[in-house]
Amino acid sequence: MKRTLRLAMVGGGEGAFIGSIHRAAAALDGDWRLVAGAFSSDPERNRRSGEMLGIEPERTYPSLDALLVAEAALPPEKRIDAVSIVTPNHLHAPMAIAALDAGFHVFCEKPMALNMEESRQIAQAAARSGRQFGLAFTYSGYPLVEEARVRVARGDFGKIRLVQVEYSQGWLSQAIDREGNKQAEWRTDPARAGLGGCLGDIGTHAFHLAEHVSGLQVQELCADLATHVPDRRLDDDVSVLLRLTDGARGVLKATQVAAGDENGLKLRIYGEHGGLEWAQMEPNTLNLRWLDRPAEIIRAGGPGLADSTLQRLRTPAGHPEGYIEAFANLYRAFANRIAGEVGKDCSFPSVDAGLRTMAFVESVIANNASDRKWTELAAG
Structure with a gap:
């Protein structure tokens, strides 16, 4: 045991x-x-x-x-x-x-x-x-994120053409980083946050989710970083065009100055035959849309889910699971890997995810600072 x-x-x-x-x-x-x-x-x-x-x-x-x-x-x-x-x-x-x-x-x-x-x-x-x-790329731990990944990987939508991801928050719309808010203060300090503000904090979440679910990798990007709050030292708004493997195209939008927004992480992926949409604030629903048949709504705990999705569920259909449970899935997978639990979920973001997301951050900053339209994203 x-x-x-x-x-x-x-x-x-x-x-x-x-x-x-x-x-x-x-x-x-x-x-x-x-x-x-x-x-x-x-x-x-x-x-x-x-x-x-x-x-x-x-x-x-x-x-x-x-x-x-x-x-x-x-x-x-x-x-x-x-x-x-x-x-x-x-x-x-x-x-x-x-x-x-x-x-x-x-x-x-x-x-x-x-x-x-x-x-x-x-x-x-x-x-x-x-x-x-x-x-702790938490959102990869949600059951229906896993379901989306499985359906893309097995070819349900055909060749992937479009990847669209956005992460919209509003909590930094004012200069609370200079008004005593400790969470905001260190996140806007280059010495403690690093190269990117919004880019490093939530842009990396969006990037990881897009690559994780699509199974594609960003090869080149064209970026625009903005700082809307006066005298803020790091970006608070990020827009990036993406060129991915197999000719797919993508858009990544991350912002922390969308006044009134809470935690609006959304992912859309479209292939030749249809597409999917998942939103973190409604995490137990996965929407599928098709060219030649009615749209589908997949629910956590409902029928037809992949085995790897079922391993990430704890309750029957209709009993909401959310952020802490997704986080717990990563900790459980981490424990399974350490214990060598064969046949159990051992999938969690590791060194490769860290290197990829940091390569993304550095490439976005380099592109934004240059006069080049496209910057190659190194392997990491």
């Missing part, structure tokens, strides 16, 4: 949004148990966070370095199996590399790092350590 794996978390302490999401997702299926952490660089906040989460005081560490040294010294039956990194982007690479080199698996928030060079260093650390590295 597969044992429950032991998890440590770095970041995600008191007041942090994404840390609580990771913890809920990791715990949902009983595959993971949080036993240690370094939750904040502020000693008192770190202590309160560990206490709130029921962590033994001696395993609430002041830093990742202290955590790695102490956990490595514990007997195998007690030490952690993996580290979850939920810090701002500038800490992803040094922390991931240190944890991998210490012999621990790593599950990391996206984007992978600040730039391609750091991303390659993580990939090298994962290769030499033999440990797993997972990335």
Whole structure:
């Protein structure tokens, strides 16, 4: 019987949004148990966070370095199996590399790092350590995203011609990054967010979803980056034309200044015979449209779903599943891969996804800064 794996978390302490999401997702299926952490660089906040989460005081560490040294010294039956990194982007690479080199698996928030060079260093650390590295491209964990991927891959729509993806938010429509909003403040700081603002934060989600479901890769792109809020240091609006493999064409739109929008991630893919549409705010519905027959609505838990889709469902039809469950699917697949669970879902975004998305970020920035119409997207 597969044992429950032991998890440590770095970041995600008191007041942090994404840390609580990771913890809920990791715990949902009983595959993971949080036993240690370094939750904040502020000693008192770190202590309160560990206490709130029921962590033994001696395993609430002041830093990742202290955590790695102490956990490595514990007997195998007690030490952690993996580290979850939920810090701002500038800490992803040094922390991931240190944890991998210490012999621990790593599950990391996206984007992978600040730039391609750091991303390659993580990939090298994962290769030499033999440990797993997972990335929180959450939307690939939704059951009907998997169903869409399966139907495209088996040729239901014929040769794919068009890929359209958009991610529309409005929460950065005002200068809240200069008004004390901590989530906004670090995401618009190049030193901590990296090369892209909206581009790195949600543009990478859109890009990963488009390639993941279509099965195609972006070969060239033509980009326009904009910063609408005065004095903001990173982009808050992204528009990209895409040329994909097999002659397909695409459009990617990501913005965080669509005032009033919440979390409008949508994907449309069209082939010779029909197409599909999926929207994150209605995640249990997949719409199919055809040239020669009536449109179809596929529902989570309904008939006709692929085996790999069924593995990502937890409840019968009509019982909504959402964001935390999608996140949990990635944590469960990560645990299955570590445990070598043959025949179970072991699919999660890993090093290759991190390299591809970072190549996308750097190519968009290079194209926007140049006078060239098209920029090649390197393999990563």
